Amino acid sequence: MTLSSTTIDYERLRTTLDWKAAEAELGWEPGKPLNIGYLAVDRNVERGLGDKPALIHEDSTGTVRTFTYADVKRLSNGFANRLQEFGVKELDRVCLFLDKAPELYIGFAGILKLGAVAQPLFSAFGEDSLLQRVEDSKAVAIITSRKLVSRVRKIRDRVPELKHVLVIDGNAEGKPLRTDEGEFAFDMEAEAVPEFEIAKTHRESPSVLHYTSGTTGKPKGALHVHSSVFGQYLTTKMVLDLKDDDVYWCTADPGWVTGTSYGIIGPWTMGVTQVVLDAGFSAERWYQTMAKHKVTVWYTAPTAIRLLMKAGTDVVKQHDLSALRHMCSVGEPLNPEGVHWGREAFDLDFHDTYWQTETGSMMITNLPGMVVKPGSMGRPFPAVDGAVLDPVTWEPVSEVGKVGMIGIRPPWPSLMRTYWNNSATYYSKFHNGWYVTGDRGSIDADGYFWFSGRDDDVINTGGHLVGPFEIESALLEHPAVAESAAIGKPDPVNMEVVKAFVALKPGFTGDDDTELSIMNLIRKKLSPLAMPQEIEFVDKLPKTRSGKIMRRLLKAQEWGEEIGDISTLEND
Ligand code: PRX
Numbered sequence: 001m002t003l004s005s006t007t008i009d010y011e012r013l014r015t016t017l018d019w020k021a022a023e024a025e026l027g028w029e030p031g032k033p034l035n036i037g038y039l040a041v042d043r044n045v046e047r048g049l050g051d052k053p054a055l056i057h058e059d060s061t062g063t064v065r066t067f068t069y070a071d072v073k074r075l076s077n078g079f080a081n082r083l084q085e086f087g088v089k090e091l092d093r094v095c096l097f098l099d100k101a102p103e104l105y106i107g108f109a110g111i112l113k114l115g116a117v118a119q120p121l122f123s124a125f126g127e128d129s130l131l132q133r134v135e136d137s138k139a140v141a142i143i144t145s146r147k148l149v150s151r152v153r154k155i156r157d158r159v160p161e162l163k164h165v166l167v168i169d170g171n172a173e174g175k176p177l178r179t180d181e182g183e184f185a186f187d188m189e190a191e192a193v194p195e196f197e198i199a200k201t202h203r204e205s206p207s208v209l210h211y212t213s214g215t216t217g218k219p220k221g222a223l224h225v226h227s228s229v230f231g232q233y234l235t236t237k238m239v240l241d242l243k244d245d246d247v248y249w250c251t252a253d254p255g256w257v258t259g260t261s262y263g264i265i266g267p268w269t270m271g272v273t274q275v276v277l278d279a280g281f282s283a284e285r286w287y288q289t290m291a292k293h294k295v296t297v298w299y300t301a302p303t304a305i306r307l308l309m310k311a312g313t314d315v316v317k318q319h320d321l322s323a324l325r326h327m328c329s330v331g332e333p334l335n336p337e338g339v340h341w342g343r344e345a346f347d348l349d350f351h352d353t354y355w356q357t358e359t360g361s362m363m364i365t366n367l368p369g370m371v372v373k374p375g376s377m378g379r380p381f382p383a384v385d386g387a388v389l390d391p392v393t394w395e396p397v398s399e400v401g402k403v404g405m406i407g408i409r410p411p412w413p414s415l416m417r418t419y420w421n422n423s424a425t426y427y428s429k430f431h432n433g434w435y436v437t438g439d440r441g442s443i444d445a446d447g448y449f450w451f452s453g454r455d456d457d458v459i460n461t462g463g464h465l466v467g468p469f470e471i472e473s474a475l476l477e478h479p480a481v482a483e484s485a486a487i488g489k490p491d492p493v494n495m496e497v498v499k500a501f502v503a504l505k506p507g508f509t510g511d512d513d514t515e516l517s518i519m520n521l522i523r524k525k526l527s528p529l530a531m532p533q534e535i536e537f538v539d540k541l542p543k544t545r546s547g548k549i550m551r552r553l554l555k556a557q558e559w560g561e562e563i564g565d566i567s568t569l570e571n572d
Contacts, residue, residue, distance in 0.1 A: 037112030078191035079110025090115030115199025122255030213467030221420030231361035231414030236266030283311030331463030336374035360414025385409035394432035407434035510537025
C-alpha cells in the first residue's frame with residue numbers, strides 16, 4: 001500500500017473539521033442545558049429509536065439480555081430517582097463498583113441524568129486501591145454487587161461521607177444486607193420509572209471522574225465535564241466509523257476511560273447497538289461473541305490482540321466473522337506484528353488510536369480510509385493540533401523522526417478540567433500553551449506519529465497504568481521490607497508486567513518463604529494487575545544523591561538498554 005491509495009482527504013479535513021460539528025448533530029445550541037445522560041439515552045427515544053437495542057449483554061453463562069433505548073431510559077430514570085430520594089444532589093460523586101453488569105452501563109447514564117458525577121471503579125480493585133479513590137473523591141454513594149460489597153464494608157469506617165451503598169443483587173439469597181449502615185437492595189427492574197426530570201447541567205458541569213496512576217503519590221482523579229461528549233461523539237463517528245445499523249463491541253471495562261468514552265458515551269449518543277461480554281477472556285469465546293451477535297465494529301487493545309495471536313488463525317476461521325468490517329485498538333503500543341496478523345486473520349487493518357484518561361477522547365488516530373503504517377499510532381484527529389515538543393523550549397520540533405514529548409494544543413472538548421483536589425499537578429501538565437502528555441514520540445515525513453515510550457516510571461501492563469508508588473507502599477507494609485522499587489519488565493503478552501526489587505531489613509533472608517509471605521500480604525491490598533510477577537531481593541537500591549530511587553536504572557537493566565546519564569547516582 002502507498003500513501004497515494006488513501007481514500008480520505010486528510011489535509012482538507014484538517015482545515016474544515018471543527019468540534020462544533022458535533023454540537024449541531026447532537027441538536028445542541030449554546031445557552032441550552034447539556035447533559036450526557038440525556039444525549040445518550042432519552043434523546044434517542046425522542047428520535048424514534050425507543051425500540052432499538054442499546055445494549056446486548058451476555059454473561060459468563062451465555063445468558064443474553066437485550067435492553068432497548070426505551071428500557072435504558074426507564075431503568076436509568078430509576079437509578080436517578082432512587083439516588084435523588086436518598087438526597088444525592090448535583091455534583092455529588094457516585095461510584096460504580098461492578099463487573100460489566102447491565103447496571104454498570106445503565107447506572108452510569110442514571111447518575112449523569114441526576115447531574116451527579118459518575119466515578120467508575122474497576123471491580124478487581126483491592127481494599128487499598130478502592131479506599132484511595134473513594135477517600136479522595138468523598139463519594140456519597142456507591143453502586144455495587146453482593147460479590148463486591150464485602151470490600152466496600154472493609155473501608156466504610158474510613159470514608160464517613162459514603163452514606164449509601166446500593167447493592168444491585170441485594171435481594172438474592174444469602175447474607176442479609178446491613179441496612180442500618182445504609183446498604184440498600186437496588187433491583188433495577190423494580191426501581192424503573194417512566195419519567196425523570198433530567199438535571200439542567202451545562203457545558204462545564206462535571207460529569208465523570210476517572211482515577212489514573214502517576215509515578216508519585218496516590219492516583220489522580222481526572223475530572224471531565226458534560227461537553228466532553230462533543231469530542232467523544234465526533235471521534236466515535238469518524239474513527240470508529242459507527243453507522244446506524246452497526247453492532248459495536250468495545251472490549252474495555254468502564255472502570256477505565258475507554259469503557260466510558262467509547263463503551264457508553266460514544267456509541268449511545270450515536271444511537272448505535274452495542275454488545276457487552278461479561279466473561280473472562282478466551283479466544284474461542286470472543287469469536288463466538290462476535291459471530292453470534294454479528295459484530296461489525298470492534299474496539300480492543302494490543303494485549304488482547306497478542307492473546308488472540310497466540311491462539312492462532314485457525315480458530316478465527318472456524319467462526320463466521322463476515323459481519324466484521326472495522327477494527328480499532330488503544331491503550332498501549334500496537335506492534336507491527338499485531339497489524340500484520342490482523343490482516344491475515346480478518347483481512348482488515350487494526351486502526352490504532354492514541355489518547356489518555358486526561359484527554360477524554362482520541363487524539364492521534366488512523367481514520368478509516370487512511371493508509372495504516374504498522375507500528376505507527378496514526379495522525380492527529382483532524383480537529384486536534386498535535387506535535388512533538390522539545391522538552392526544554394516546549395516548541396514543536398521540526399526535524400523529521402526526532403524524539404520529543406507528545407503535546408496537544410488545548411482546548412478540545414473532552415480535555416479534563418482538573419485533577420480532583422490537585423490543581424497544581426493539573427497545571428504542571430501545560431507548557432508553552434501545550435498540554436504535555438508525558439509520552440515520548442516522533443513524527444515521520446508523512447506526518448504519522450510513532451510512540452517511543454513514557455517519560456515517567458508508570459507501568460503499562462496490558463494497557464492499564466499502574467503507579468510504582470502504590471506497589472512500593474504496599475510492599476513497605478511488610479515487616480521484612482526496608483525499601484522497594486517497582487518497575488515494568490518486558491512481557492510477550494502484556495507488554496510489561498510488574499517486577500519488584502526489595503531490600504530487606506537486617507535479620508531477614510531473601511528466600512522463598514519471605515517472598516511468599518510478602519506476596520500474600522500485598523495480594524490483599526493490590527488489584528491483580530498491580531501484583532508483581534517477580535520479586536528480586538537486593539542489598540540496596542540505586543538512588544540519587546537526594547535519596548530518590550532510580551527506577552530508570554533498574555528498568556534499563558531489565559530491558560537490556562543503555563543506562564544513560566547516571567551523574568546523579570548516589571556515591572558510596
Ligand atoms: O502511555 C500511553 C499509553 O497509555 C497511556 C494512557 O493510559 P490511560 O490514561 O489509562 O488511557 C488508556 C486508554 C485511552 C498513554 O499516556 N497509550 C495509550 N494509547 C496508546 C498508548 N501507547 C502507545 N500507543 C497507543 N495507541
